[in-house]
Amino acid sequence: MQITVLTAEAKAGEIEAQLQLADLYENGFGVPQDRGQAAFWYHRAAELGSVKAQSRLGQMYIRGIGVPEDYAQAVHWLHQAAGRDDPAAQANLAWCYQQGLGVKQDYRQAFDWYGKSARLGHAGARYNLAYMHANGIGTARNEGLAVEWYRKASEQGHMKAQLNVGLMLATGMGTEVDLKEAAMWYEKAAHQGYDKAQYNLALMYAGGHGVPQDDKVAFKWHQSAARQGYARAQFNMGLFYVYALGVEQDYEAAAKYFRLAAGQGYI
Template sequence: MAQASGAYLVGDYAGALLHAERAAAAGEARGATLAGHIKLHGLDGEPDDRAAVRWFTRAAERGEPDALIALSRLAQAERGGLSAWQAGDYLDRAAQTGDARAALEYGLYLMESGDPARASDTLDWLRLSAESGYAQAYSEYAIALDQWVHGPHDPARALDWYERGGLAGDPHAALQAGLLYLSGEAGAQDQAHGAELVEMAAEMNLPAAMGQTALLYFQGEGVPADPARAVSWAQAGARAGDAESQFLLAYALATGEGAAVNRRDAYLWVLRAGQPGQGSLAEDSDRAQLEAALERVLDPAVAAQVREQAILTAADF
């Protein structure tokens, strides 16, 4: 098997396949799995789903979780002669081996199936994956505990897993943990720690977290009020397409709080915040009021130019 792995790493896929097949013949499940991947991706020539399925099946017979996961994905796509109904069985077998990644995959599969009768099993598999230290499971388990329609809707239980997910590098989990600490919704209000987690998510380049961080610095919530720092985060989020950030930047440019007054640019950003799209503030009354106020003070010709610019650059955000 070492020869197969070595050949694979240097790009000698024909050699890797030869050695993988020999390892499989000697009873090495990982050899059959590697041969399956080579065939699946056509690394030795043309992709061959059916050959891949044969090799993965050989490895799966020896309880190899990676092969079982591969078979489940092929089954879901109905490739290689497999049927979608087989996917769950493959993932069940993979999870039963104790593999943390397989437990996560099976939990997500059950979650997606939407069967309320399997809700307890779903949570158990996600919990087992998370408790085994598989970082990718942290935020998934938190979401299941907190937001899943068939879950317990228990933010208090979810909070620790959101935070672990954030510390493991998931910005969405860090943001959610931060918001829960800030609001006290999970029963453990800590505004300073919440603000720290929200800014961590912003530093991981999550646009929505940039807007939230800007708001915290404008309001002095969990952090000392710092309008200049707020504007810096609002600028970053606005350029990344976050509507909340765009509105906050428009507000700063209109009022001079943390930035030099520039009503033309303020009008441009408030228009962008109201453009259609995910997270749009089109129906937000504060945004609408700022837009109307800026229209009253701008020269009509300038306002028309800015409206045209906002439309022409809409696709950039």
């Protein structure tokens, strides 16, 4: 559809045209990217009752995308969409309550909205709900439920959830110790580039915990994390070079990594 026709339909109050136009301007498809125009058309559609537009507009106000950052406006629109079971709006509204953005900080409200969103399948909400269960924020501490929700988010590819469920499985928090499964979740997060998971997976291979002991693989994952600036991995890289673990001995390389770690205060 030509942009002139779509614009005419949007101006005439066609919600689907307004949403399409907003999406085109937001992403620069077929038109120059213009997030201000995107926000304008989301606003028009939101006023006409579009849940999708209300949810997206609320997120734009949180982040100052195409509009000035305005948490009160964000909460206004998110509440409308959240009340109509939009999981993204519920998750973002929960975040506002958790952080006290545009509303008085209220952990119980945050917990409740994360719960609604999590039960509708939102991965980020599942991660945050698990975190609140694990730390007793807005609810009684319950490590078993934390593991359950971290695992659900992990299965959707949420890398922080994958790290955390791995940690809980490795230490027996809220579940039986299962080093093999812990290593599996670390590896999934590591392949997404998460430095903490790469470091933890490296330790598993270095010690043979849940995986066959393998210094070369441990070196590889330490290196991946170290290249991202993870100080503990940088320090361990120094040790690997000093003691020739999975790599040829190289004191110069060891000194380099020790300096990098020390530069971050890790000694």
